[in-house]
Amino acid sequence: MDKKVSAIELKGISKKFGEKYANKNIDLTVYKGEILSILGENGSGKTTLMNMISGIYFPDAGKIFIDGKEVTIRSPKDAFDYKIGMIHQHFKLISVFSAAENIVLGIKKKGKYDLKKEIVKIQEICDKYGFIIDLNKKIYEMSVSEKQTVEIVKVLYRGADILILDEPTAVLTPQETQKLFHVMRLMKEDGKAIIIITHKLNEVMEISDRVSILRKGEYVGTVNTDETDMTALTAMMVGKKISLNIERSEAKGTEDVLFVENLSCVNREGVKVVDNFSFTAKAGEILGIAGIAGSGQKELLEAIAGLQKLEEGKIIYKNLKTGKEENLRNKTPLQIRNLGIRLSFVPEDRLGMGLVANMNITDNIMLRSYSRGKSLFLQRKEPKTLAEKIINDLEVVTPSTETPVRRLSGGNVQKVLVGREISSAPKVLMVAYPVRGLDINSSYLIYNLLNKQKENGASVIFVGEDLDVLIELCDRIIVMCAGKLSGIVDARTAKKEEIGLMMTGTGGKNNE
Amino acid sequence: MSKPDTHHEPLIRITKNVGMPMWKAWLVRIAAVVIALVVCAGFIVILTRINPFEFYKVMIRGNFGTKRKIWSMLQNLAMMLCVALALTPAYKMRFWNIGAEGQVLMGAAATTFLMIHLGNSLNPWILIPLMAIVSMICSAVWAVIPAIFKAYFNTNETLFTLMMNYVATQFVAFLITFWEGQKGSNTVGIINGTTQGGWLPTIGGQKYLFNILIVFALTVFMYIYLKYSKHGYEISVVGESENTARYIGINVKKVIIRTVALSGAICGIAGLLLVAGSGHTISTETAGGRGFTAIMVSWLAKFNPLVMILTSFIVVFFERGASEIATAFGLNVKMADILTGIILFFIIGSEFFINYKVHFRSRHTEGGNK
Known part of the structure; x- marks a missing residue:
């Protein structure tokens, strides 16, 4: 050298x-x-x-x-x-x-x-x-x-x-x-x-x-x-100094809102991708899900969101106010919404699933709400106001609300998507790889948004790939390996190496 | 593996052109039409030694020469537009329906059936709406068959709808054997020529005006439907990404079937207008290839129903002009096809120059390198 x-x-x-x-x-x-x-x-x-x-x-x-x-x-x-x-x-x-x-x-x-x-x-x-x-x-x-x-x-x-x-x-x-x-x-x-x-x-x-x-x-x-x-x-x-700390507040709520019991599902090829998976998610906490990409995280979240057919198992949502329990098994996203359950989902594939690339920001914001009301025609006024609010609050860089989202950079696309999903004040918020491909500023903005949701009492389920972030941000971490539950660890005490081993199925405590 | 020893910029480079202003894009399109006409002129002179300006004069005369020709051109325009409008919602949903030809024929057959059997007995106020409804249903059913297979079994709709055309053609050929005017003639002839039973009304003495108004109303309807209705929004979402549609809880199967049914129903209207509104007869050629040409009309307009008026006009103008030339100069009809082909080639090709920029190697940078 x-x-x-x-x-x-x-x-x-x-x-x-x-x-x-x-x-x-x-x-x-x-x-x-x-x-x-x-x-x-x-x-x-x-x-x-x-x-x-x-x-x-x-x-x-x-x-x-x-x-x-x-x-x-x-x-x-x-x-x-x-x-x-x-x-x-x-x-x-x-x-x-x-x-x-x-x-x-x-x-x-x-x-x-x-x-x-x-x-x-x-x-x-x-x-x-x-x-x-x-x-x-x-x-x-x-x-x-x-x-x-x-x-x-x-x-x-x-x-x-x-x-x-x-x-x-x-x-x-x-x-x-x-x-x-x-x-x-x-x-x-x-x-x-x-x-x-x-x-x-x-x-x-x-x-x-x-x-x-x-x-x-x-x-x-x-x-x-x-x-x-x-x-x-x-x-x-x-170009300026920023702090790289995630401010993790203590998990407040301890009440369970989402019960996943013995969930199994298969992918299109008939391979079992989620195998007898059980966990509960609490209100007011961030529950991390760690695992090698393709270990069934996607299917697990999609099953809860009503996008994936279940082979076996139950998904129970408990309304904390009324105490009423609903089984979400094999309900469509629309049926879940019609039950009054505010379940938001930020999927991994932002432009292929969460948004429509060729549509403008307003029309994308409208995706969740367009069908409301009896009118045969669309109501673009409210979504436009909401779009402007999201652009303003999350500092989305865009020429206007009329810009197709495909023209936005990755971070701004994600801000639009996350902004829409949290605008309904969700009770359960699932996010899959929300900072993938995002720059530092945008990533920390997303972490803060998730923390805010947690403080508002939402149950946040966070599928991530960066173990450092998972350990810093989450309260508990579920480790997945080949569709099975490898274990659940406390994020405040967990070691990265330990999680890494559990991800490959060679270690872990709660192994069944 | 030899290293390229020169270090030139590539001779031609193509880059994506983002955000070309509207007026510039239209300038490119107009330029394309002008160049197409010049190239056509070259062909004409080489092949026939006829003055190309004479040619173009005849072309314009073929479309606008007489009142009758203008109405006939407008009728053709309306029919082309009608089929293009029918295809548009399906195409917006990325359902490549190339079965419009067959769907139009099915509507035409239904109309013919009612004209023959009820044309002289039923009150026109009941008969004509009935014809409209039945032909729309028949065409919609014809279109929905491939749509159901697409929605439930994910079959390829392009092949399926294409093949349905041949079935429809044969089916109409079969029906004609029952309806033929003189046994063995294999043609139906003018239906209810004396009573005009089941003929669509003439307005102000213009037999095509009714058709034109109907298609105009359809154009406005389709524009509003696609842009401002919830259905139109769902069509766009399903077309762009089925995953997104499922994610927000759109019933994708339902939207596919509903949209293709609408597409078919409008083909049924085209069938009705072609039989009851203009030809008053049926043959296997009633759709006249419009089911295929309309694909291009719809695409060229980027699925915008209002722009489709213009693209239909362009296609109809050249088609009619070219066939006028063939008769006026005693040329083979294929000459018309050649000209239409050249013109369409340039119009479609111009889209490339709107979406992409072509850079040629510039001299001065090369000099600068040395």
Whole structure:
């Protein structure tokens, strides 16, 4: 690390989308044998910049140098030729193919195609960097972490010297993240240049040598990781100092409002995704649900919301005022609402389920309430006022209430959705990955909103992926593993590692 | 793996164009029509050596030459618009109904049946509403069959509705054998030619005016229905995302069936107007391909019923103009098809330039690199 040789250098890169700059005059250098973190809030242009390096977009202005020579990257193929490999957030793998088949896919070589010979080569790469993977396993049988490994091996097999990882840890458990970091360090020692995009500051501190910060499409600066700290990085990223504490109040209510008993449901393929699951949620608390992505969290929430058919079990809602109990099993969302139960749900897929991307904000706010009243026609006045209020209260950045939500950035989309769901003063509020892809400011705004709901006596059920946040925000945490209940822990005393083990089914107390 | 040794910008780059102002978009569309006419002129000169301006003059004459031609053009426009309006709610819901041809035929068949059997016995004040209702029901049923399969079994509606066209055509062909004027002629002939039983009324001596007014009312209805009614809102939500619709508690199956029934019912009206309001006869060609052309009319208007008046006019103008040319210059009718094809190609192609920007490699940046 004494002699720094630049692997890739960007000078004055700009990219406009319409009239707006996504990247403006960006300079960036990555050296061989180092890990550079790119840090920035949502919409700060990190992904756009990486897409220009990997040939997906073409810059409007600026120059790219690789090994000191100016180059033009016109397509992903050009990027491959310059030994640049990008691991996207959403994997691009063919699920019916095996790992090895996916890895060799798309490479043109003269002569006979010999998969066995290639597998030997791939295995060498795996051994070199310490990847543990069964190359003959089909993608659809793989966990998220395994799929990610395949993606990384794929770009290495193609001879990449510059690796770009776009939020690689978002879907991993703490243990898997550690494994990934280990591999990354080995690659770094081998002289590869690695760029990692992440939102998680503690990971930035842990893995990277240097950090480059972008803000609103502009380059703010680069610092050495060992000369900075999380507060300083946040300040650079946001442009002002903000506190990173979640103010957790004591859970007030202790009354149970929602009883889930022996709930089981199957997905479309007939696989049991939630298996004999029981828990109760209290009013005035935030109940976290931890688990590896795809462990049945989605189906569990959808079952409670009336979107997923139950195979077995009961969902009892207790009205605390009247003491009346209702079984919500197999009731539609409309039937639940007609019972007078204020159950709100912020689904994981915001634009695909919670909102309609092509509709404007007012029409999206109206989704929950449009059918009220006997009139055949829509009433847009009240929803418009509510939309204006949400825009005002939650500081949604939008030209107007008439803007289609697809034009908004991720954080603003989420604010609209959460704003709508809490506007009905819910008794039960379920949120799935509410801060996924959101910047720090928006994330803390959402946490505060959830806390406020809790103080108002709502029972908040929070499905999250960041264990640090779960531990800081929640009162109790339910750990799920492969559709089963692994255990329930007290968030105030729980350890991250302990939860991590329970998520993989190798630990835990209340194991049944 | 050889490294590309040059470092040029790509020759052509395409980027998405967000938020082109309305007037600019329309300018592009008008430019497309003008270019289409120039290209057509080129074709005309090369193929026929006839002065293209003569051609276009004849084209305009074909549409506006005489009073009769104007009314006939308006009638065609109204029919095209009617079928396009019928398709629109289904399309807004992303239900690709390409069975309008068959649905129109079913409505036409129902109308014919009532005209033949009750045309001379029932009071027109009862008969005509009855014809309207029955033909709407028949067409709606024809459309709802694929919709039910779509809603409950998620079958592909495109194939299903397409195939229903052939069934409808054969069914009408079968019915014609009962209704044919002279045995063996295989044509129905003018129904109730002397009594005019079951014919739609003429207003102010204009036999097409009634049709035109009905379609105009339908246009306004459809515009309001889609934009301001709760049903219209549900159609948009289901079309954009079925998941969202389920999430907020819309009964997706019900909306699909209800909307496609409406789509079919309006096809039934088109069938009624075609038989009782203009042709007074039926054949397997009664829908005249409008069921397919209307798909394009609806799409070009981006499913806006008011804009559809314009897109129907464009399509009808060129169709009629082109066939006038074929007769006036003694050309093969296919010449008309060629011209219509060229013009539509440009109109549809112009949408690309509205949604995307094309950048060519600029000289000065290249110079700057060296």
